[in-house]
Amino acid sequence: MHLKNISLINFKNYSETSLNFSNQINCFTGDNGEGKTNILDAIHYLSFCKSFFNPIDSQNILHQAPFFVIQGTFENGETPEEIYCGQKRNQKKQFKRNKKEYQRLADHIGLFPLVMISPSDSELITEGSESRRKFLDSVISQFDKDYLENLINYNKVLSQRNALLKHFAHKGSFDKGSLEIWDIQLVELGQKVYETRKKFIDAFLPIFQKYYELISGGKETVSIVYNSHLNNGEYAVILDAALNKDRILEYTTVGIHKDDLEFKLSDFPIKKYASQGQQKSFLIALKLGQYEYIKHIKKTNPILLLDDIYDKLDDNRVRQLMELVSHKDFGQLFITDTHPNRLAELFKHTAADHKIFQVKNGQASEI
Ligand SMILES: Nc1ncnc2c1ncn2[C@@H]1O[C@H](COP(=O)(O)OP(=O)(O)OP(=O)(O)O)[C@@H](O)[C@H]1O
Ligand SMILES: [Mg+2]
Numbered sequence: 001m002h003l004k005n006i007s008l009i010n011f012k013n014y015s016e017t018s019l020n021f022s023n024q025i026n027c028f029t030g031d032n033g034e035g036k037t038n039i040l041d042a043i044h045y046l047s048f049c050k051s052f053f054n055p056i057d058s059q060n061i062l063h064q065a066p067f068f069v070i071q072g073t074f075e076n077g078e079t080p081e082e083i084y085c086g087q088k089r090n091q092k093k094q095f096k097r098n099k100k101e102y103q104r105l106a107d108h109i110g111l112f113p114l115v116m117i118s119p120s121d122s123e124l125i126t127e128g129s130e131s132r133r134k135f136l137d138s139v140i141s142q143f144d145k146d147y148l149e150n151l152i153n154y155n156k157v158l159s160q161r162n163a164l165l166k167h168f169a170h171k172g173s174f175d176k177g178s179l180e181i182w183d184i185q186l187v188e189l190g191q192k193v194y195e196t197r198k199k200f201i202d203a204f205l206p207i208f209q210k211y212y213e214l215i216s217g218g219k220e221t222v223s224i225v226y227n228s229h230l231n232n233g234e235y236a237v238i239l240d241a242a243l244n245k246d247r248i249l250e251y252t253t254v255g256i257h258k259d260d261l262e263f264k265l266s267d268f269p270i271k272k273y274a275s276q277g278q279q280k281s282f283l284i285a286l287k288l289g290q291y292e293y294i295k296h297i298k299k300t301n302p303i304l305l306l307d308d309i310y311d312k313l314d315d316n317r318v319r320q321l322m323e324l325v326s327h328k329d330f331g332q333l334f335i336t337d338t339h340p341n342r343l344a345e346l347f348k349h350t351a352a353d354h355k356i357f358q359v360k361n362g363q364a365s366e367i
Helices: 036-048 119-126 129-141 145-171 176-216 235-241 243-249 276-298 315-325 342-348
Strands: 002-011 014-020 025-029 067-076 079-088 094-097 114-117 222-227 260-265 303-306 333-337 354-360 363-366
Touching: 002 036, 014 036, 014 363, 025 036, 025 342, 036 067, 036 079, 036 114, 036 303, 036 333, 036 354, 114 276, 119 129, 119 276, 129 145, 129 176, 129 260, 129 276, 145 176, 145 243, 176 222, 176 235, 176 276, 176 315, 235 243, 260 276, 276 315, 315 342, 333 342, 342 354
Parallel strands: 025 333, 025 354, 114 303, 303 333
Antiparallel strands: 002 014, 002 067, 067 079, 079 094, 222 260, 354 363
16 A cells, blocks of 8 residues: 655645655655655645644644645555545535545544654653553554443543542542442453553564664663553452542542553663663654554555654664665655755665655655
Protein backbone atom coordinates (compact mmCIF):
# COMPACT_ATOMS: atom_id res chain seq x y z
CA MET A 1 0.00 0.00 0.00
CA HIS A 2 1.34 3.44 -0.86
CA LEU A 3 0.30 7.02 -1.56
CA LYS A 4 0.79 7.86 -5.24
CA ASN A 5 0.03 11.54 -5.17
CA ILE A 6 -1.44 14.36 -3.18
CA SER A 7 -2.95 17.72 -4.07
CA LEU A 8 -3.55 20.52 -1.64
CA ILE A 9 -5.67 23.64 -1.93
CA ASN A 10 -5.49 26.26 0.83
CA PHE A 11 -4.11 23.79 3.35
CA LYS A 12 -2.03 25.61 5.99
CA ASN A 13 0.64 27.56 4.04
CA TYR A 14 -0.06 25.79 0.70
CA SER A 15 -2.40 27.65 -1.64
CA GLU A 16 -2.15 25.11 -4.45
CA THR A 17 0.25 22.18 -4.85
CA SER A 18 0.24 18.76 -6.49
CA LEU A 19 2.94 16.16 -5.90
CA ASN A 20 3.67 12.69 -7.26
CA PHE A 21 5.45 10.46 -4.78
CA SER A 22 7.94 7.64 -4.97
CA ASN A 23 6.58 4.28 -3.78
CA GLN A 24 9.61 4.08 -1.52
CA ILE A 25 11.38 7.14 -0.11
CA ASN A 26 10.25 10.77 -0.23
CA CYS A 27 12.36 13.53 1.31
CA PHE A 28 11.33 17.13 1.96
CA THR A 29 14.08 19.65 2.53
CA GLY A 30 13.87 23.36 3.24
CA ASP A 31 14.36 25.99 5.93
CA ASN A 32 12.35 26.36 9.11
CA GLY A 33 8.72 27.30 8.64
CA GLU A 34 8.61 26.69 4.87
CA GLY A 35 6.03 23.87 4.99
CA LYS A 36 7.80 20.49 5.28
CA THR A 37 5.86 19.23 8.28
CA ASN A 38 2.62 20.57 6.78
CA ILE A 39 2.94 18.03 3.95
CA LEU A 40 3.33 15.19 6.45
CA ASP A 41 0.28 16.52 8.26
CA ALA A 42 -1.76 16.50 5.04
CA ILE A 43 -0.79 12.84 4.56
CA HIS A 44 -1.83 12.20 8.16
CA TYR A 45 -5.26 13.68 7.31
CA LEU A 46 -5.75 11.15 4.52
CA SER A 47 -5.17 8.26 6.94
CA PHE A 48 -6.74 9.48 10.17
CA CYS A 49 -9.23 12.12 8.86
CA LYS A 50 -7.53 14.68 11.09
CA SER A 51 -4.37 16.62 11.73
CA PHE A 52 -1.59 15.10 13.83
CA PHE A 53 -1.03 18.51 15.43
CA ASN A 54 -4.13 20.69 15.43
CA PRO A 55 -7.51 19.12 16.30
CA ILE A 56 -9.39 22.24 15.15
CA ASP A 57 -9.82 21.61 11.41
CA SER A 58 -10.74 25.18 10.49
CA GLN A 59 -7.41 26.43 11.84
CA ASN A 60 -5.70 24.35 9.16
CA ILE A 61 -7.31 26.40 6.39
CA LEU A 62 -4.88 28.89 4.80
CA HIS A 63 -5.34 32.23 6.58
CA GLN A 64 -8.18 34.23 4.98
CA ALA A 65 -9.17 31.40 2.58
CA PRO A 66 -12.73 30.00 2.78
CA PHE A 67 -11.88 26.26 2.67
CA PHE A 68 -9.16 23.65 2.29
CA VAL A 69 -9.08 20.50 0.18
CA ILE A 70 -6.66 17.58 0.49
CA GLN A 71 -6.88 14.86 -2.15
CA GLY A 72 -4.71 11.80 -2.49
CA THR A 73 -4.56 8.52 -4.37
CA PHE A 74 -3.53 5.40 -2.51
CA GLU A 75 -2.63 2.25 -4.35
CA ASN A 76 -3.59 -0.93 -2.63
CA GLY A 77 -2.66 -3.84 -4.85
CA GLU A 78 -4.08 -3.01 -8.27
CA THR A 79 -6.90 -0.69 -7.33
CA PRO A 80 -6.43 3.05 -6.88
CA GLU A 81 -8.33 4.61 -3.99
CA GLU A 82 -9.22 8.29 -4.19
CA ILE A 83 -9.43 9.98 -0.82
CA TYR A 84 -10.89 13.46 -0.43
CA CYS A 85 -10.95 15.68 2.63
CA GLY A 86 -12.65 19.08 2.43
CA GLN A 87 -13.20 21.64 5.15
CA LYS A 88 -15.17 24.88 4.69
CA ARG A 89 -15.18 27.47 7.45
CA ASN A 90 -18.05 26.89 9.89
CA GLN A 91 -19.14 23.69 8.19
CA LYS A 92 -18.82 19.98 8.82
CA LYS A 93 -15.73 18.28 7.41
CA GLN A 94 -16.38 16.23 4.25
CA PHE A 95 -14.45 12.99 3.89
CA LYS A 96 -14.87 10.77 0.84
CA ARG A 97 -13.49 7.50 -0.45
CA ASN A 98 -13.87 7.08 -4.21
CA LYS A 99 -16.35 9.99 -4.30
CA LYS A 100 -18.59 8.41 -1.65
CA GLU A 101 -18.91 10.39 1.55
CA TYR A 102 -18.39 8.60 4.85
CA GLN A 103 -21.20 8.71 7.39
CA ARG A 104 -18.79 7.72 10.15
CA LEU A 105 -15.14 8.78 9.96
CA ALA A 106 -14.27 5.83 12.23
CA ASP A 107 -14.99 3.53 9.25
CA HIS A 108 -12.02 5.03 7.39
CA ILE A 109 -9.44 4.77 10.14
CA GLY A 110 -7.19 1.73 9.80
CA LEU A 111 -7.76 1.38 6.05
CA PHE A 112 -4.46 3.08 5.23
CA PRO A 113 -2.34 2.53 8.34
CA LEU A 114 0.28 5.11 9.15
CA VAL A 115 2.82 5.79 11.89
CA MET A 116 4.19 9.28 12.56
CA ILE A 117 7.46 9.84 14.36
CA SER A 118 7.69 13.45 15.43
CA PRO A 119 9.52 15.67 17.95
CA SER A 120 6.26 15.87 19.93
CA ASP A 121 6.65 12.17 20.86
CA SER A 122 8.87 13.49 23.65
CA GLU A 123 5.67 14.08 25.62
CA LEU A 124 5.69 10.35 26.31
CA ILE A 125 8.76 10.92 28.45
CA THR A 126 8.17 14.40 29.83
CA GLU A 127 4.43 14.33 30.54
CA GLY A 128 2.44 12.44 33.18
CA SER A 129 1.28 8.83 33.13
CA GLU A 130 -1.84 9.61 31.07
CA SER A 131 0.19 10.11 27.89
CA ARG A 132 1.83 6.69 28.33
CA ARG A 133 -1.48 4.95 29.01
CA LYS A 134 -2.84 6.63 25.87
CA PHE A 135 0.04 5.24 23.80
CA LEU A 136 -0.52 1.79 25.25
CA ASP A 137 -4.27 1.96 24.63
CA SER A 138 -3.92 3.24 21.09
CA VAL A 139 -1.59 0.38 20.11
CA ILE A 140 -3.58 -2.40 21.79
CA SER A 141 -7.00 -1.21 20.65
CA GLN A 142 -5.87 -1.40 17.01
CA PHE A 143 -5.89 -5.19 17.21
CA ASP A 144 -8.09 -5.99 20.20
CA LYS A 145 -11.65 -4.65 19.99
CA ASP A 146 -12.64 -6.28 23.32
CA TYR A 147 -9.87 -4.36 25.02
CA LEU A 148 -11.25 -1.00 23.92
CA GLU A 149 -14.74 -1.98 24.99
CA ASN A 150 -13.56 -3.17 28.42
CA LEU A 151 -11.61 0.03 28.88
CA ILE A 152 -14.55 2.28 27.95
CA ASN A 153 -16.84 0.35 30.30
CA TYR A 154 -14.26 0.42 33.06
CA ASN A 155 -14.09 4.21 32.83
CA LYS A 156 -17.88 4.48 32.92
CA VAL A 157 -18.13 2.29 36.05
CA LEU A 158 -15.22 4.18 37.61
CA SER A 159 -16.97 7.52 37.27
CA GLN A 160 -20.18 6.02 38.76
CA ARG A 161 -18.22 4.66 41.71
CA ASN A 162 -16.47 7.99 42.22
CA ALA A 163 -19.80 9.83 42.10
CA LEU A 164 -21.19 7.49 44.75
CA LEU A 165 -18.15 8.01 47.01
CA LYS A 166 -18.68 11.76 46.71
CA HIS A 167 -22.37 11.38 47.41
CA PHE A 168 -21.65 9.39 50.60
CA ALA A 169 -19.16 12.00 51.79
CA HIS A 170 -21.59 14.87 51.24
CA LYS A 171 -24.47 13.08 52.94
CA GLY A 172 -22.28 11.78 55.74
CA SER A 173 -23.68 8.31 55.03
CA PHE A 174 -22.34 4.99 53.72
CA ASP A 175 -23.98 1.94 52.17
CA LYS A 176 -21.54 -0.86 51.35
CA GLY A 177 -24.17 -2.75 49.34
CA SER A 178 -24.66 -0.05 46.71
CA LEU A 179 -20.91 0.47 46.36
CA GLU A 180 -20.43 -3.26 45.81
CA ILE A 181 -22.61 -3.17 42.70
CA TRP A 182 -19.95 -1.01 41.07
CA ASP A 183 -17.05 -2.85 42.69
CA ILE A 184 -18.01 -6.17 41.09
CA GLN A 185 -18.05 -4.66 37.59
CA LEU A 186 -14.94 -2.57 38.18
CA VAL A 187 -12.98 -5.61 39.35
CA GLU A 188 -14.05 -7.75 36.41
CA LEU A 189 -13.27 -5.11 33.77
CA GLY A 190 -10.11 -3.84 35.48
CA GLN A 191 -8.67 -7.32 35.82
CA LYS A 192 -9.25 -7.98 32.08
CA VAL A 193 -7.62 -4.70 31.01
CA TYR A 194 -4.68 -5.47 33.29
CA GLU A 195 -4.15 -8.96 31.87
CA THR A 196 -4.26 -7.63 28.29
CA ARG A 197 -1.82 -4.81 29.02
CA LYS A 198 0.56 -7.18 30.77
CA LYS A 199 0.49 -9.71 27.94
CA PHE A 200 1.00 -6.99 25.36
CA ILE A 201 4.00 -5.46 27.13
CA ASP A 202 5.63 -8.86 27.50
CA ALA A 203 5.32 -9.39 23.74
CA PHE A 204 6.18 -5.80 22.77
CA LEU A 205 9.32 -5.48 24.92
CA PRO A 206 11.66 -7.66 22.83
CA ILE A 207 10.52 -5.97 19.60
CA PHE A 208 11.15 -2.54 21.10
CA GLN A 209 14.54 -3.64 22.46
CA LYS A 210 15.51 -5.01 19.05
CA TYR A 211 14.89 -1.60 17.45
CA TYR A 212 16.73 0.27 20.18
CA GLU A 213 19.72 -1.98 19.73
CA LEU A 214 19.68 -1.47 15.96
CA ILE A 215 19.54 2.33 16.26
CA SER A 216 22.11 2.67 19.04
CA GLY A 217 24.45 0.05 17.62
CA GLY A 218 23.99 -2.02 20.79
CA LYS A 219 25.60 0.65 22.96
CA GLU A 220 22.96 0.70 25.71
CA THR A 221 20.23 -1.49 27.12
CA VAL A 222 16.69 -0.25 27.58
CA SER A 223 13.58 -1.64 29.15
CA ILE A 224 9.96 -0.86 29.92
CA VAL A 225 8.42 -1.81 33.24
CA TYR A 226 4.68 -2.05 33.55
CA ASN A 227 3.63 -0.52 36.87
CA SER A 228 0.16 -1.35 38.11
CA HIS A 229 -1.48 -1.72 41.51
CA LEU A 230 -2.67 -5.06 40.16
CA ASN A 231 0.91 -6.32 40.08
CA ASN A 232 0.51 -6.75 43.84
CA GLY A 233 -2.41 -9.17 43.79
CA GLU A 234 -6.05 -9.63 42.79
CA TYR A 235 -7.86 -6.37 42.08
CA ALA A 236 -10.79 -7.35 44.32
CA VAL A 237 -8.49 -7.60 47.36
CA ILE A 238 -6.61 -4.39 46.56
CA LEU A 239 -9.81 -2.42 46.00
CA ASP A 240 -11.24 -3.66 49.26
CA ALA A 241 -8.10 -2.76 51.18
CA ALA A 242 -8.25 0.80 49.83
CA LEU A 243 -11.86 1.41 50.88
CA ASN A 244 -11.14 3.68 53.83
CA LYS A 245 -8.73 5.77 51.81
CA ASP A 246 -11.22 6.01 48.92
CA ARG A 247 -13.95 7.19 51.29
CA ILE A 248 -11.72 9.91 52.73
CA LEU A 249 -10.43 11.11 49.36
CA GLU A 250 -13.86 10.64 47.68
CA TYR A 251 -12.49 8.85 44.63
CA THR A 252 -11.13 5.43 43.62
CA THR A 253 -7.43 5.47 44.41
CA VAL A 254 -6.43 2.05 43.05
CA GLY A 255 -6.90 0.40 39.67
CA ILE A 256 -5.71 0.32 36.08
CA HIS A 257 -6.59 4.02 35.65
CA LYS A 258 -3.37 4.66 37.63
CA ASP A 259 -1.17 2.32 35.55
CA ASP A 260 2.07 3.66 34.19
CA LEU A 261 5.00 2.60 32.06
CA GLU A 262 8.46 3.10 33.46
CA PHE A 263 11.00 3.81 30.75
CA LYS A 264 14.52 2.76 31.69
CA LEU A 265 18.01 3.07 30.30
CA SER A 266 20.44 0.62 31.94
CA ASP A 267 18.09 0.39 34.94
CA PHE A 268 17.79 4.16 35.49
CA PRO A 269 14.72 6.29 34.70
CA ILE A 270 15.13 7.68 31.21
CA LYS A 271 13.61 11.07 32.03
CA LYS A 272 16.26 11.85 34.64
CA TYR A 273 19.36 10.09 33.36
CA ALA A 274 19.28 9.61 29.59
CA SER A 275 20.78 12.16 27.20
CA GLN A 276 18.51 13.87 24.70
CA GLY A 277 19.76 11.67 21.86
CA GLN A 278 19.19 8.54 23.94
CA GLN A 279 15.67 9.72 24.76
CA LYS A 280 14.99 10.35 21.11
CA SER A 281 16.36 6.89 20.18
CA PHE A 282 14.08 5.40 22.83
CA LEU A 283 11.02 7.12 21.38
CA ILE A 284 11.87 6.10 17.82
CA ALA A 285 12.29 2.47 18.95
CA LEU A 286 8.87 2.66 20.64
CA LYS A 287 7.26 3.93 17.44
CA LEU A 288 9.04 1.38 15.24
CA GLY A 289 7.80 -1.31 17.61
CA GLN A 290 4.30 0.07 17.09
CA TYR A 291 4.93 0.00 13.32
CA GLU A 292 5.89 -3.67 13.43
CA TYR A 293 2.80 -4.49 15.49
CA ILE A 294 0.40 -2.74 13.13
CA LYS A 295 2.11 -4.32 10.14
CA HIS A 296 1.67 -7.75 11.67
CA ILE A 297 -2.04 -7.18 12.33
CA LYS A 298 -2.99 -5.38 9.13
CA LYS A 299 -0.78 -7.60 6.95
CA THR A 300 0.44 -4.52 5.10
CA ASN A 301 3.28 -2.05 5.49
CA PRO A 302 2.00 1.14 7.12
CA ILE A 303 3.20 4.47 5.74
CA LEU A 304 5.98 5.89 7.89
CA LEU A 305 6.34 9.65 8.46
CA LEU A 306 9.63 10.81 9.98
CA ASP A 307 9.62 14.45 11.01
CA ASP A 308 12.87 16.18 12.00
CA ILE A 309 14.78 12.99 12.46
CA TYR A 310 18.18 14.72 12.66
CA ASP A 311 17.10 16.73 15.66
CA LYS A 312 19.27 15.43 18.55
CA LEU A 313 20.45 12.20 16.86
CA ASP A 314 24.11 11.79 15.95
CA ASP A 315 25.14 10.84 12.40
CA ASN A 316 25.71 7.17 13.30
CA ARG A 317 22.22 6.78 14.71
CA VAL A 318 20.65 8.55 11.75
CA ARG A 319 22.55 6.28 9.37
CA GLN A 320 21.47 3.17 11.28
CA LEU A 321 17.90 4.36 11.32
CA MET A 322 17.86 5.16 7.61
CA GLU A 323 19.35 1.81 6.71
CA LEU A 324 16.68 0.20 8.80
CA VAL A 325 13.67 2.05 7.40
CA SER A 326 14.80 1.98 3.78
CA HIS A 327 14.90 -1.83 3.96
CA LYS A 328 12.11 -3.70 2.20
CA ASP A 329 10.57 -4.67 5.56
CA PHE A 330 9.34 -1.10 5.71
CA GLY A 331 6.95 0.45 3.22
CA GLN A 332 6.65 3.96 1.86
CA LEU A 333 8.57 6.60 3.73
CA PHE A 334 8.26 10.40 4.06
CA ILE A 335 11.11 12.29 5.74
CA THR A 336 11.78 15.96 6.46
CA ASP A 337 15.12 17.68 6.98
CA THR A 338 16.28 21.30 7.03
CA HIS A 339 19.62 20.48 5.43
CA PRO A 340 19.50 20.42 1.61
CA ASN A 341 22.01 17.65 0.91
CA ARG A 342 22.08 15.44 3.97
CA LEU A 343 19.27 13.07 2.99
CA ALA A 344 20.39 13.00 -0.66
CA GLU A 345 23.87 11.92 0.51
CA LEU A 346 22.41 9.19 2.70
CA PHE A 347 20.28 7.69 -0.02
CA LYS A 348 22.78 8.13 -2.85
CA HIS A 349 24.09 4.62 -2.40
CA THR A 350 20.88 2.79 -1.56
CA ALA A 351 19.07 0.73 -4.13
CA ALA A 352 15.75 2.13 -2.92
CA ASP A 353 13.90 4.49 -5.23
CA HIS A 354 13.75 8.01 -3.80
CA LYS A 355 12.53 11.48 -4.59
CA ILE A 356 13.69 14.73 -3.03
CA PHE A 357 11.41 17.76 -2.82
CA GLN A 358 12.57 21.29 -2.12
CA VAL A 359 10.05 23.15 0.04
CA LYS A 360 9.97 26.93 -0.03
CA ASN A 361 7.23 29.22 1.22
CA GLY A 362 4.35 26.83 0.67
CA GLN A 363 5.65 25.46 -2.64
CA ALA A 364 7.21 22.03 -3.04
CA SER A 365 9.10 20.97 -6.16
CA GLU A 366 10.99 17.84 -7.00
CA ILE A 367 14.76 18.24 -7.42
N1 LIG B 1 -3.64 27.95 8.67
C1 LIG B 1 -2.48 28.41 8.20
N2 LIG B 1 -2.47 29.34 7.22
C2 LIG B 1 -1.30 29.80 6.74
N3 LIG B 1 -0.09 29.41 7.17
C3 LIG B 1 -0.07 28.49 8.13
C4 LIG B 1 -1.25 27.93 8.70
N4 LIG B 1 -0.89 27.04 9.64
C5 LIG B 1 0.46 27.03 9.65
N5 LIG B 1 0.96 27.89 8.75
C6 LIG B 1 2.36 28.20 8.45
O1 LIG B 1 3.05 27.03 8.09
C7 LIG B 1 4.43 27.24 8.39
C8 LIG B 1 4.97 26.07 9.18
O2 LIG B 1 5.12 25.03 8.31
P1 LIG B 1 5.82 23.68 8.77
O3 LIG B 1 5.52 23.39 10.18
O4 LIG B 1 5.47 22.70 7.74
O5 LIG B 1 7.34 24.15 8.67
P2 LIG B 1 8.62 23.24 8.50
O6 LIG B 1 9.13 23.41 7.11
O7 LIG B 1 8.33 21.87 8.94
O8 LIG B 1 9.61 23.98 9.52
P3 LIG B 1 10.64 23.41 10.61
O9 LIG B 1 11.90 23.11 9.86
O10 LIG B 1 10.80 24.57 11.52
O11 LIG B 1 10.01 22.23 11.26
C9 LIG B 1 4.54 28.45 9.28
O12 LIG B 1 5.11 29.50 8.52
C10 LIG B 1 3.11 28.73 9.65
O13 LIG B 1 2.87 30.09 9.84
MG1 LIG C 1 8.78 20.87 10.68
